[in-house]
Amino acid sequence: MIARMQATWTVLLLLGAACWVGYAAQRSWALAGGGIAVGVLVYLGVMALQFTLMQRVNAADPAPRARFAQVLRAWWAELGVALHVFCWDQPFRSRAEPDWLPTAPTGQRGVVLVHGFLCNRALWRTWFAPLRAAGHAYEAVNLEPVFGSIDDYAPTIDAAVQRVHAATGMAPVLICHSMGGLAARAWLRACAGDARVQHVVTLGTPHRGTWAGRFARAVNARQMALDGDWVGQLSGAEPAGRAALFTCWYSNCDNIVFPTSTATLPKADNRLIAGVAHVEMARRPEVLRGCLALLMSEADSAAKI
Template sequence: MNARWQQAVVIFNLLATIAWLAWQWPRSPLMALAGVAAALALFGLVLGLQFVTMLRVNRSDPAPRPSWPQLATAWWAEARLALVVFGWRQPFRHSFVPDWLPPLAPGQRATRRGVVLVHGFLCNRGFWLPWMAVLRERGHAYVAVTLEPAFGSMDDYAATIEAAVQRVTEATGMAPVVVGHSMGGLVARAWLRSLAPDSAAARVHRVITLGTPHGGTWAGRFSRSVNGQQMALGGDWVQQLQQDEPAARAARFTCWYSNCDNIVFPAGTAMLLGADNRLVEGVAHMQMSFDPAVMRACLEEIARG
């Protein structure tokens, strides 16, 4: 489970920081603090290299080039968010908020469409904690899945999505909206491919993807996991998925993409031919899912169902 190894990483880093401070502080408080600052700077540098690589690869992409203030803002937002998501929400809060499926009286039908939330690579359901609060406040039943095994094939996650869709459909009497971040959007497409062609259209109302590498991503070449390799830029898996889909299916998709996405690039790979493709400028990969304007537009689209 992703939460366990993320817990181990956080605890190891905390213990290492405490040990360093205990060792160096009596000798030189300045040196002790400098060591902690150096570790944070290294984290920021690695993240910055992602943005530099993204800029270089995106030179041939038609998406507008970001300004330097946009890049700086996206880098800072992604750095802060990464610490929160991987240091707190996913390792320690992933099961804190349960799925919300309010019961209906016999013969009653929900007035709001339900939602299935599907996280991305190296994540779990804790990624969606801010969404859970907003969806419940607005009366949308939801199920947030955790995809396991963490490094398995995306095709093997179809049963998890199917079970979540069934639960939301039974709770509301309506086909849900599926919202997928990053790899989660590809998992939604793999789930639809696993269904009988004549039933797939009735199972989901709409699919919203946020920074999903529909055409693969440049960084996928470095992965050694099964699902990471499936996301290789122009790879066999994403090409086969495209070939297997009916031409009209993309019309059910809304695909958000960004010119500052530090994970999914070239930027155009997050678009899907025939979908409602929406560019949001100046937001990074994880940041896209929590950008106020993007969230507001997604919630409005869900509510229109």
């Protein structure tokens, strides 16, 4: 569903721009160019507002505060990454590359990839080839309904865990971006998943919610309100020691999930990647390398058992 929504939005934007240029160019090319420039400036400004709010809210957070140069770099990078993800990969390439569940075990641990809010499996497109090259079976889920409760995603994750386990003979690792990490925690609660998964990696997940959640209207977005009822109940239902199952990547330039420390879990392996924006985090080579290294270490530990 999200692919159709984003494809429609992208096409309408392009058609609108073309119609404007066709109309305004009859009067003045400067007028035509000016209209396009206004649209670009609106995009730049909305993204700049996100980073400005992030930096102000982070002033009271105990995590290391980003320098201005880091914020500027993250803003610039996110402009390009967000356009590519939301206007190309997700709308038009979400089914370009299938999941890889080999019929014969490779001896490597498999992966379930779980995207976040307003995303689909194409968020992970740059991960598919490296995972397959390293022999890691993978399934990238699509979380539906797009604006439903996070609790409703547990059956989708559960089915993917079962398929990857069947293909590899080993409990998989879950790698989750943003809301996907909360969906993984909801799955652990609903499906007694602790014994069925080897590890959970979260990238920019609002474990305590996010300040930006106060403006949300969708059910799942409201559930991500900072220190809100849903995240509080989720944490309260978790057994002692579960955080040891988690590695949490977080950034002091995350323009969606802030304050910074909300993307961490007490007693988890929390890894700060400074100066990286929200969607960009899922496309950073060092994050991918770190996850591949973790998968290798988990495979080694399984071999010793």
